[in-house]
Amino acid sequence: MTNAAQPMDVSSTHAPASGSETGVSYGHVLTPGVDISHRGILYLDSISVSFDGFKALNELSLIVDAGELRCVIGPNGAGKTTMMDVITGKTRPDSGSAYFGQTIDLTELTEPEIAGRGIGRKFQKPTVFERHTVFENLELARKADKRVWPTLTSELDSTARDRILTILETIQLAPEASRLAGLLSHGQKQWLEIGMLLMQEPQVLLLDEPVAGMTDDETMRSAELFLTLAGDYTLVVVEHDMDFVARIADRVTVLHEGRVLAEGSMRVVQENEEVIEVFLGR
Ligand SMILES: Nc1ncnc2c1ncn2[C@@H]1O[C@H](COP(=O)(O)OP(=O)(O)OP(=O)(O)O)[C@@H](O)[C@H]1O
Ligand SMILES: [Mg+2]
DSSP states (O other): OOOGGGOOTTHHHHHOGGGGGGGGGSSSSTTTOOOTTSSSSEEEEEEEEETTEEEEEEEEEEETTOOOEEEOOOOTTTSHHHHHHHHHTTOOEEEEEEEEETTTTTTGGGGHHHHHHHOOOOOOSOOOOSSHHHHEEEEEHOOOOTTOOSSSSSOHHHHHHHHHHHEEEEEEEEOGGGGGGGGSSSHHHHHHHHHHHHHTOSSSSEETTTTTOOOOOHHHHHHHHHHBBTBBBEEEEESHHHHHHHHHHEEEEEEEEEEEEEEOOHHHHHHHHHHHHHHHHO
Protein backbone atom coordinates (compact mmCIF):
# COMPACT_ATOMS: atom_id res chain seq x y z
CA MET A 1 0.00 0.00 0.00
CA THR A 2 2.56 2.58 -1.01
CA ASN A 3 -0.18 4.92 -2.19
CA ALA A 4 -0.77 5.67 1.48
CA ALA A 5 2.42 7.68 1.50
CA GLN A 6 0.95 11.11 0.84
CA PRO A 7 0.19 12.63 4.21
CA MET A 8 1.80 15.97 3.57
CA ASP A 9 0.48 18.51 1.18
CA VAL A 10 2.21 21.83 1.58
CA SER A 11 -0.24 23.55 -0.74
CA SER A 12 -3.04 23.27 1.79
CA THR A 13 -1.96 25.09 4.90
CA HIS A 14 -5.32 26.00 6.36
CA ALA A 15 -8.21 23.85 7.46
CA PRO A 16 -11.78 24.39 6.32
CA ALA A 17 -13.99 25.83 9.03
CA SER A 18 -16.33 22.91 8.67
CA GLY A 19 -16.57 19.69 6.75
CA SER A 20 -19.08 21.13 4.33
CA GLU A 21 -16.44 22.08 1.77
CA THR A 22 -15.36 18.47 1.55
CA GLY A 23 -18.85 17.12 1.17
CA VAL A 24 -18.71 15.58 4.63
CA SER A 25 -21.43 16.55 7.06
CA TYR A 26 -20.25 17.59 10.50
CA GLY A 27 -22.32 18.30 13.54
CA HIS A 28 -19.58 20.43 15.01
CA VAL A 29 -16.77 22.71 14.01
CA LEU A 30 -13.42 21.14 13.29
CA THR A 31 -10.40 21.89 15.39
CA PRO A 32 -8.46 24.65 13.64
CA GLY A 33 -5.36 23.26 12.01
CA VAL A 34 -6.75 19.86 11.05
CA ASP A 35 -6.66 19.87 7.28
CA ILE A 36 -8.96 17.21 5.89
CA SER A 37 -9.18 18.76 2.43
CA HIS A 38 -8.20 15.37 1.03
CA ARG A 39 -10.90 13.60 3.06
CA GLY A 40 -8.39 11.48 4.95
CA ILE A 41 -8.21 12.31 8.64
CA LEU A 42 -5.81 9.61 9.83
CA TYR A 43 -2.81 8.46 7.86
CA LEU A 44 -0.51 5.70 8.97
CA ASP A 45 2.27 5.02 6.53
CA SER A 46 4.58 2.05 6.87
CA ILE A 47 4.53 2.09 10.68
CA SER A 48 6.74 -0.44 12.44
CA VAL A 49 6.88 -1.05 16.19
CA SER A 50 9.12 -3.69 17.77
CA PHE A 51 9.10 -5.05 21.28
CA ASP A 52 12.37 -6.84 22.02
CA GLY A 53 12.81 -7.68 18.37
CA PHE A 54 9.21 -8.82 17.90
CA LYS A 55 7.39 -6.76 15.29
CA ALA A 56 4.02 -5.85 16.77
CA LEU A 57 3.44 -3.57 13.78
CA ASN A 58 5.17 -4.39 10.54
CA GLU A 59 5.02 -1.59 7.97
CA LEU A 60 1.37 -0.92 8.69
CA SER A 61 -0.32 1.53 6.33
CA LEU A 62 -3.86 2.76 6.75
CA ILE A 63 -5.96 5.75 5.77
CA VAL A 64 -9.21 6.60 7.54
CA ASP A 65 -11.54 9.16 5.95
CA ALA A 66 -13.18 11.92 7.95
CA GLY A 67 -16.60 10.86 9.20
CA GLU A 68 -15.96 7.19 8.55
CA LEU A 69 -16.89 4.36 10.90
CA ARG A 70 -13.93 2.03 10.46
CA CYS A 71 -13.86 -1.34 12.11
CA VAL A 72 -10.53 -3.01 12.74
CA ILE A 73 -10.55 -6.74 13.33
CA GLY A 74 -7.91 -9.39 13.65
CA PRO A 75 -6.80 -12.24 15.88
CA ASN A 76 -5.26 -11.71 19.33
CA GLY A 77 -1.84 -10.14 19.05
CA ALA A 78 -2.46 -8.77 15.54
CA GLY A 79 -1.40 -5.29 16.65
CA LYS A 80 -4.78 -3.57 16.95
CA THR A 81 -4.17 -2.00 20.34
CA THR A 82 -0.59 -1.14 19.41
CA MET A 83 -1.95 0.71 16.37
CA MET A 84 -4.14 2.80 18.69
CA ASP A 85 -1.13 3.35 20.97
CA VAL A 86 0.77 4.81 18.03
CA ILE A 87 -2.09 7.09 16.97
CA THR A 88 -2.52 8.42 20.51
CA GLY A 89 1.20 8.91 21.14
CA LYS A 90 1.45 6.25 23.82
CA THR A 91 3.92 4.27 21.69
CA ARG A 92 6.45 5.82 19.34
CA PRO A 93 6.93 3.93 16.08
CA ASP A 94 10.44 2.76 15.19
CA SER A 95 9.78 3.90 11.64
CA GLY A 96 6.97 5.19 9.44
CA SER A 97 4.75 8.22 9.75
CA ALA A 98 1.42 8.99 11.39
CA TYR A 99 -0.56 12.08 10.45
CA PHE A 100 -3.77 13.65 11.72
CA GLY A 101 -5.19 15.42 8.70
CA GLN A 102 -2.69 16.58 6.11
CA THR A 103 -0.36 18.47 8.38
CA ILE A 104 -0.29 17.27 11.99
CA ASP A 105 2.56 14.84 12.63
CA LEU A 106 1.36 12.63 15.47
CA THR A 107 4.82 11.23 16.10
CA GLU A 108 5.96 14.66 17.25
CA LEU A 109 3.19 15.24 19.79
CA THR A 110 2.73 14.00 23.34
CA GLU A 111 -0.30 12.01 24.45
CA PRO A 112 -2.06 15.02 26.04
CA GLU A 113 -1.30 17.16 22.98
CA ILE A 114 -2.85 14.56 20.69
CA ALA A 115 -5.92 14.29 22.92
CA GLY A 116 -6.13 18.09 22.94
CA ARG A 117 -5.99 18.25 19.15
CA GLY A 118 -9.10 16.08 18.95
CA ILE A 119 -8.26 12.39 19.04
CA GLY A 120 -10.16 10.80 21.90
CA ARG A 121 -9.57 7.28 23.08
CA LYS A 122 -11.66 4.93 25.11
CA PHE A 123 -10.04 2.00 26.84
CA GLN A 124 -11.99 -1.13 27.62
CA LYS A 125 -12.47 -0.54 31.32
CA PRO A 126 -14.88 2.32 32.00
CA THR A 127 -13.43 4.99 34.25
CA VAL A 128 -16.33 7.11 35.41
CA PHE A 129 -16.57 9.01 38.68
CA GLU A 130 -18.77 6.54 40.53
CA ARG A 131 -19.72 8.88 43.37
CA HIS A 132 -20.92 11.61 41.04
CA THR A 133 -24.12 11.71 39.05
CA VAL A 134 -24.22 11.06 35.33
CA PHE A 135 -24.73 14.78 34.71
CA GLU A 136 -21.82 15.72 36.95
CA ASN A 137 -19.56 13.23 35.19
CA LEU A 138 -20.20 14.99 31.89
CA GLU A 139 -19.70 18.35 33.57
CA LEU A 140 -16.34 17.23 34.97
CA ALA A 141 -15.25 16.02 31.54
CA ARG A 142 -15.99 19.26 29.73
CA LYS A 143 -13.29 21.02 27.85
CA ALA A 144 -12.49 23.71 30.36
CA ASP A 145 -9.31 25.59 31.05
CA LYS A 146 -7.02 22.68 31.82
CA ARG A 147 -5.02 24.69 34.37
CA VAL A 148 -8.07 24.88 36.60
CA TRP A 149 -9.80 21.68 37.62
CA PRO A 150 -13.43 22.31 36.71
CA THR A 151 -15.45 22.44 39.89
CA LEU A 152 -19.09 21.54 40.27
CA THR A 153 -19.75 24.73 42.18
CA SER A 154 -18.78 27.08 39.36
CA GLU A 155 -21.63 28.36 37.23
CA LEU A 156 -22.30 26.27 34.15
CA ASP A 157 -22.87 28.52 31.20
CA SER A 158 -25.88 27.75 29.04
CA THR A 159 -23.76 26.51 26.13
CA ALA A 160 -22.06 23.93 28.32
CA ARG A 161 -25.41 22.95 29.80
CA ASP A 162 -26.97 22.53 26.37
CA ARG A 163 -24.03 20.45 25.25
CA ILE A 164 -24.44 18.15 28.25
CA LEU A 165 -28.16 17.77 27.56
CA THR A 166 -27.52 16.97 23.90
CA ILE A 167 -24.89 14.39 24.80
CA LEU A 168 -27.20 12.83 27.41
CA GLU A 169 -29.75 12.31 24.64
CA THR A 170 -27.12 10.91 22.27
CA ILE A 171 -25.83 8.35 24.76
CA GLN A 172 -29.41 7.51 25.80
CA LEU A 173 -28.79 8.40 29.43
CA ALA A 174 -31.09 11.42 29.80
CA PRO A 175 -33.42 9.54 32.18
CA GLU A 176 -30.39 8.65 34.33
CA ALA A 177 -28.96 12.18 34.52
CA SER A 178 -29.26 12.46 38.29
CA ARG A 179 -28.30 8.87 39.13
CA LEU A 180 -24.95 8.10 40.66
CA ALA A 181 -22.64 6.74 37.96
CA GLY A 182 -21.67 3.88 40.28
CA LEU A 183 -25.23 2.57 40.04
CA LEU A 184 -25.24 2.28 36.24
CA SER A 185 -24.98 -1.04 34.41
CA HIS A 186 -21.68 -1.92 32.73
CA GLY A 187 -23.07 -0.90 29.34
CA GLN A 188 -24.39 2.41 30.65
CA LYS A 189 -21.00 3.20 32.16
CA GLN A 190 -19.42 2.58 28.78
CA TRP A 191 -21.86 4.99 27.13
CA LEU A 192 -21.24 7.56 29.85
CA GLU A 193 -17.54 7.34 29.18
CA ILE A 194 -18.19 7.87 25.48
CA GLY A 195 -20.26 10.90 26.50
CA MET A 196 -17.33 12.15 28.56
CA LEU A 197 -15.09 11.80 25.52
CA LEU A 198 -17.63 13.74 23.44
CA MET A 199 -17.49 16.56 26.00
CA GLN A 200 -13.87 17.03 24.94
CA GLU A 201 -15.12 17.85 21.43
CA PRO A 202 -12.97 15.30 19.61
CA GLN A 203 -12.99 14.66 15.89
CA VAL A 204 -11.74 11.13 16.04
CA LEU A 205 -12.84 8.50 18.54
CA LEU A 206 -10.75 5.38 19.00
CA LEU A 207 -12.68 2.63 20.72
CA ASP A 208 -10.94 -0.58 21.78
CA GLU A 209 -13.37 -3.48 22.25
CA PRO A 210 -16.25 -1.18 23.26
CA VAL A 211 -18.93 -3.87 23.54
CA ALA A 212 -16.90 -6.48 25.43
CA GLY A 213 -18.87 -7.60 28.46
CA MET A 214 -22.12 -6.00 27.30
CA THR A 215 -25.47 -7.76 27.19
CA ASP A 216 -26.98 -8.42 23.75
CA ASP A 217 -29.38 -5.54 24.26
CA GLU A 218 -26.58 -3.17 25.26
CA THR A 219 -24.56 -4.30 22.25
CA MET A 220 -27.47 -3.49 19.93
CA ARG A 221 -27.88 -0.07 21.51
CA SER A 222 -24.16 0.56 21.15
CA ALA A 223 -24.48 -0.22 17.45
CA GLU A 224 -27.19 2.44 17.17
CA LEU A 225 -25.05 4.92 19.09
CA PHE A 226 -22.01 4.40 16.87
CA LEU A 227 -24.09 4.72 13.71
CA THR A 228 -25.45 8.01 15.08
CA LEU A 229 -21.96 9.30 15.85
CA ALA A 230 -20.47 8.35 12.47
CA GLY A 231 -20.44 11.28 10.08
CA ASP A 232 -20.25 13.86 12.82
CA TYR A 233 -17.19 12.09 14.17
CA THR A 234 -14.66 9.66 12.74
CA LEU A 235 -14.78 6.35 14.58
CA VAL A 236 -12.15 3.65 14.64
CA VAL A 237 -13.57 0.62 16.39
CA VAL A 238 -11.57 -2.46 17.32
CA GLU A 239 -13.87 -5.39 18.08
CA HIS A 240 -13.85 -9.18 18.27
CA ASP A 241 -17.67 -9.39 18.19
CA MET A 242 -18.27 -10.10 14.51
CA ASP A 243 -22.05 -9.73 14.67
CA PHE A 244 -21.53 -6.27 16.06
CA VAL A 245 -18.96 -5.45 13.37
CA ALA A 246 -21.29 -6.72 10.65
CA ARG A 247 -24.04 -4.47 12.00
CA ILE A 248 -22.06 -1.24 12.04
CA ALA A 249 -19.21 -1.67 9.58
CA ASP A 250 -18.84 0.47 6.57
CA ARG A 251 -15.26 -0.43 5.80
CA VAL A 252 -13.39 -3.16 7.67
CA THR A 253 -9.63 -3.47 8.04
CA VAL A 254 -8.26 -6.87 8.93
CA LEU A 255 -4.94 -6.81 10.77
CA HIS A 256 -2.70 -9.82 11.02
CA GLU A 257 0.88 -9.97 12.30
CA GLY A 258 1.14 -6.22 12.44
CA ARG A 259 0.00 -5.39 8.94
CA VAL A 260 -3.15 -5.04 6.85
CA LEU A 261 -4.26 -8.39 5.53
CA ALA A 262 -7.45 -7.18 3.85
CA GLU A 263 -9.67 -4.14 3.66
CA GLY A 264 -13.12 -3.47 2.29
CA SER A 265 -16.77 -4.11 3.05
CA MET A 266 -17.58 -6.81 5.61
CA ARG A 267 -18.74 -9.07 2.78
CA VAL A 268 -15.55 -8.62 0.80
CA VAL A 269 -13.22 -9.32 3.73
CA GLN A 270 -15.31 -12.29 4.86
CA GLU A 271 -14.86 -13.88 1.47
CA ASN A 272 -11.11 -13.27 1.40
CA GLU A 273 -9.28 -16.61 1.47
CA GLU A 274 -6.40 -15.35 3.61
CA VAL A 275 -8.81 -13.85 6.12
CA ILE A 276 -10.74 -17.11 6.37
CA GLU A 277 -7.49 -18.98 6.93
CA VAL A 278 -6.30 -16.61 9.66
CA PHE A 279 -9.60 -16.64 11.53
CA LEU A 280 -10.31 -20.35 11.24
CA GLY A 281 -6.72 -21.33 11.72
CA ARG A 282 -6.21 -19.83 15.16
N1 LIG B 1 4.45 -3.17 25.79
C1 LIG B 1 4.66 -4.32 25.16
N2 LIG B 1 5.78 -5.04 25.39
C2 LIG B 1 6.02 -6.20 24.75
N3 LIG B 1 5.17 -6.75 23.86
C3 LIG B 1 4.04 -6.08 23.59
C4 LIG B 1 3.72 -4.84 24.23
N4 LIG B 1 2.51 -4.41 23.75
C5 LIG B 1 2.11 -5.35 22.87
N5 LIG B 1 3.02 -6.34 22.77
C6 LIG B 1 2.91 -7.51 21.88
O1 LIG B 1 2.63 -7.03 20.59
C7 LIG B 1 1.70 -7.87 19.92
C8 LIG B 1 0.51 -7.06 19.50
O2 LIG B 1 -0.23 -6.71 20.66
P1 LIG B 1 -1.59 -5.90 20.62
O3 LIG B 1 -1.98 -5.68 22.03
O4 LIG B 1 -1.43 -4.71 19.77
O5 LIG B 1 -2.57 -6.94 19.91
P2 LIG B 1 -4.14 -6.83 19.71
O6 LIG B 1 -4.38 -7.01 18.25
O7 LIG B 1 -4.67 -5.64 20.36
O8 LIG B 1 -4.63 -8.17 20.45
P3 LIG B 1 -5.98 -8.44 21.31
O9 LIG B 1 -7.03 -8.76 20.30
O10 LIG B 1 -5.61 -9.64 22.12
O11 LIG B 1 -6.26 -7.24 22.13
C9 LIG B 1 1.38 -8.98 20.90
O12 LIG B 1 2.18 -10.10 20.58
C10 LIG B 1 1.77 -8.41 22.24
O13 LIG B 1 2.16 -9.43 23.12
MG1 LIG C 1 -5.94 -5.31 21.97
